[in-house]
Amino acid sequence: MIVLISIPGILGHLHPVIVHLPIGILLLACLFELISMRPRYEKLQPAVSPMLFMGAMGSVMSCISGYFLSLSGEYDGSLVASHQWAGIATAAVALLYVFLRNKVAIPLRLSVAVIVCGLITFTGHLGGSLTHGSDYLAAGWTDVGGSTVKRAPIPVIEEAAVYADLVQPVLAEKCYNCHGAGKQKGKLRLDQPDFILKGGESGNTILWGKAAESEMISRMLLPVNDDDHMPPREKPQLTAAEVELLKWWINSGNNFTQKVKELPSDEKMKHILLALQSGDNGSTTALAADKIIPEAPVDAADAVAVDKLKKAGVMIVPVERNSNYLSANFVTAANGADSIIALLSPLKKQLVWLKLDNAGITDESLSLIGDFPSLRKLQLSNTAITDKGLSKLQSLPELQSLNLVGTGVTAKGLQVLQQSKTLRSLYLYKSNVKKEDYAGIKKMFPKVDVDSGNYVVPTFMTDTTVVTGKK
Amino acid sequence: MTQKELHNQRLVREAQAAVLRMHTRRHFIKESAMGLGALAIGSLLGGCMGKSGNNVTSGVEFDPARPLLPKAPPFAGRAKSVIYLHMAGAPSQLELFDYKPELMKMDGQDCPPSLLAGKQFAFITGVPKMLGPQAKFSQHGQSGAWISEHLPHFSTLADEVCFLKAVKTDQFNHAPAQLLMHTGSARLGRPSMGSWVTYGLGTENQNLPGYVVLTSGGNFPDAGKSVWGSGFLPSVYQGVQCRSEGDPVLFINNPDGMSRDLRKASIDAINEANQQEYTTYQDPEILSRISQYEMAFRMQITAPEVMNINDEPAYIHEMYGTKPGKATFANNALLARKLVEKGVRYVQLFDWGWDAHGDNESNSLNIGIINKYRSIDKAMTALLLDLKQRGLLEETLVVWGGEFGRTPMMENRNGLQNPFKGRDHHTEAFTIWMAGGGVKKGFSYGETDEIGYYATSGSVEAFDIQATILDRLGFDHETFTYPFQGRPFRLTDVGGRVINEILA
16 A cells, blocks of 8 residues: 655644744743843843744744645635734744844844734734634633533424524534634535535535435444544534434435425424424433433432332342432342332432332332332332222323233223323233223323233244255 | 682672672662652553552442442443343344345356455355355335245234344354354453443342353354353353253252251351451452352242243243243243343343254255244244233343354355255354344344345444443443453453444
8 A cells, every 4th residue: 555645744734733832932032032131130131042043943834834734725714814924924023033133222122022922922813713713712701611502492493494593503503613614624614505515525424315324424423432523522512412403404305495394203303393492402301201211310319218128129229320310129029019118208209210020019009109200110010900009100290111011900990091291101911901992092092102912923834843855 | 618618608798798889879879760760650550450440440330249239330221131142153144134136146156256356264165156045035014124934923023123234243163253242352261241241230130140041952152151251250240051951050959868958057157168268368259259159049949930931821832932841942032031021131042053054954054944943933033022012122132143144155165066055154244133122123224235245334243233232231332341451351342333323
C-alpha cells in the first residue's frame, strides 16, 4: 500500500501546535520590554531581543502553516481571511520590531510592544472563533448551566413543519458548530437544505427513506467512543428522542416542507412529538414510556425494612446500580409470603417490579400493594388470587405488566382494570377466563397485549418419524 | 584455618571496604534519585497492576462469602435471564433461514474460482461443485420471513423472532469457533458469557446454581467444558452441568445410610474447619467454598424438584415433544423453561450433531440432518410459546445459533465426491436468531449475496452478539471488566458493537 504523505497537509495540521509558541514568546518579550523600564528589572533588557527574534520567526512559521491549513477549506472563508491577515500583520510588525528596535526612541519601542500584544490578542480570538465556534467565548459567560436546552413549546404539534420547527433546531444546537456557516468539517454543511442535499465528503450523508444507512444517522448510532461517532464525544450529544426524530424525518423522503400531520407516526414517535410539543427535547420524559423504570428521583428505601425482607428470603435488588428503585422477588420466600408481604409497605414508593409467582398469598394481601405508586410490573402467577383481589389493583397508577397466569380471575373481574392508562400486557393463561370471553376482553383493552396462552404445537407425522437412507 | 585461607579472607574484606570507600555521598544521592524515580514509576504504574483496580473498573461488587447474591446491573436491563440454544457442529443457514434461489440455478456446477481464491476450508480442496438449497422455502407471518419446510412449527413464529442473517466469524474449526462465540476468544482460558453474566448479576434463587448447562445429541460440544468455564473469574461462576437423564447432578442424592441430618452435620463440620482456616489465612476463596457447601446442601432438595420434568402436565410434554428419561433437546428445552421460571440466570443448551459434511448418512443434509431439524423444531417452538404464555418471554432473551455456517458448495473431502449431500464449514455468513427480552419481533437484520457466500449488509460478529446480549441485561460491554494479570479484561476484548438496529 502506498501512503501518500502530503507535506502541506501535515504542516497545516501542525498549525495549532506551532501557533501557541510565538504567542507566548512574543507576549513575554513585550512584557519584559515594558517592565525592564523599571530599574529593578533592568537586567531583563538583553533578553528582549533574542526573544523577539524567536517570537517573530515562530509567527512566520505560524503564518505558513496556517495558510496550508486554510487550503483544506474546512473553515468559513471570511473568518479565515481576517484571521490570516491579522496573523500576517502580527508577524510583519514583530519582524519590523526585531530589526528596528535598536534604532528607534524608547517611547515608540514601548508603543510597538503594546501594539504587538493587541494584535496577538485579536488574531488569537479570531483563531479561537474558527476552532471552537464564534459563540464559544460568549457562551462561557451566558450559559453556566451546561447544555440542556429547554426549547420553546410548540403550540400545535400537528401543524408544525417537520424540518423547520423540529429538525432544524436540533441540527442548529448539535451540528452547526462544525457543519455550519463558520466551519465545514468534512466539507459538510447542514445549515441550509441545499447544503444538506449536497452532503459531505464521505457521501451518503442522507439517503432519503433509509435512515439507518444514512451516514448522518449511522454515525450518531456508533458508540460514543468510536472515532467516527458524531457529535464528537466531548460535544453535547443528541438525545435518543432527537435521533428518533431525525430518523423519522429521513425516512419520510426528501422533505423540507411537510407538516407533522402529513407524515405517518407510530406509538413511539407520538410520544416524542408530544414531548416536543411541551418543549422537552427528550432528555427527560420523551422516551419515558420506553424506559422500564420511572425517571423521577426517589428517596432511598428504609434499610431496616429491606433487611427484614432479605432475612425472610425475599430478594430485594435495585433495578439498576445507583438507583433507589427496587425489585422484589419472592421465589425463595414463596411459602410464607402472606405473612411477610406486609413488610413491603415501607418500600411502597421504591418498588417497581414485584414477583409473587407461586407465592402463598391471598386476596387480602393485595390490598396492601394496591396503592404502590411506582409499581410497573406485578407477577402473580399460580396464586390464589381471585376477582376480589384484582379489585384492589385498579388504583395502581403505573402498572404496565400484570401476570395472572394460573389464578382464579375471570373476565368480569378484569373490568376494574379498564381504567388503567398505563397497562400494556396482561397474561391470562390458565386463569378462570373462558375461551369465549377473550373477544370481549380484547375489546375492553384495545391497547393492551392480552395473552390468552393455551398455545398448541400440533404433532405432525414428521415429528415422530425418522428419515433413513433405506428406501 | 590455614594461613592461606586467613589471607584470602582478609583480601575479600579489604576489597569490600575499598568498594564501600568508593561509595561517596555523591554516589549515594545519585543512586537514591534513581531509586526514588523507580519508586515513583512503580506507584504510577500501580494502577495497572494487581487487584487495586478491582471494584473501580467494573463496578461489580463481589462478596466472596455470598458470591451469587443478586446484584443490580449498571442500568435497568430489558432481560433478566438468557436461554442460549447452541447447535453444536453448526447448522446450515442455507437449508433453514437464508433463502437463495440463485444458488439452486448453480446446483451441480463447478464453483467459480473467485470464491476459492485465497480461501482455506476445513475439508474442501480443489474445485468443489455448488450445492443448491436442500429444502423448499416459503414466506411466513406478517414479516414475510423466509423459513424452510424443515421447520414447520417454528415458521409459525416468524413474527416473534429477530433474525441476524449475516453473522461472521474468523474460526473455521468447531472448538475455537465455539469458544469464540461463548468466551470471546478462540483460545482456552477466558470466562464464558454465562460466567460473566452470573458474576455481574448474581442469581435470584440462592437454592439453585445461577448458570446451568444442559447437553443433548449424544456428545459434548467440541470445545469441551471450557466453553462453559469461568476462566479467570472466581470458580463459583462456572456453568453447572446438569443432566436430564438420571440424577440431575452427579452424586446429588445422599448415599445409602447417609441421612439428611448426618449430611447436615458433616457439612457443618467441614464449614467449621473452613471457617477456622479463613480466620488464619483470610483467603476469600475459602468463604466461597463455605457458601458453595451450603448451596449444595440446599440444592439436594431443590434441584431434583426443578430438574424433574415428570411433574409437568401431559399437554406440556405433548407440546415440547419430550421423551421421558432421555437426554433430548426437547427435554432440555422444557427444563430450560422450568429453570428460568425458578430464577436461574443463564441456561445454556448444547445440542450436538449438526456437522453436515455429508460423508456419512447421519450427517447428510438429505437424511441425518433432517432428523436433527425434527428434533429441535417442535421443542424450540414450544419453548418460545410456553415462555410467552407464562409472561416470561418479555424478561428472557432466547438466542439460537451455531458456531459458524455452511458453504454454498458441496463438500468434496479429499478431492472426492462425498457419498451424501453435505456442506463444509463456512465463516463468512450464517444465521442466528434471538427472541424475547428487548429485541424486535418479526425483524431481520443483515443480508447475504445471492448465493449466501458473503454478507452484503449488516454483518455482525461474535463480539457484537455478546455486546448485544450484555446490553439487554443492563451492561455496557466496554465497562464491564474484570482485572486479571495486570489489566482489566472484558468479554468482548477490544471489539463489539451493540446491534442497535435489532433492539426493541
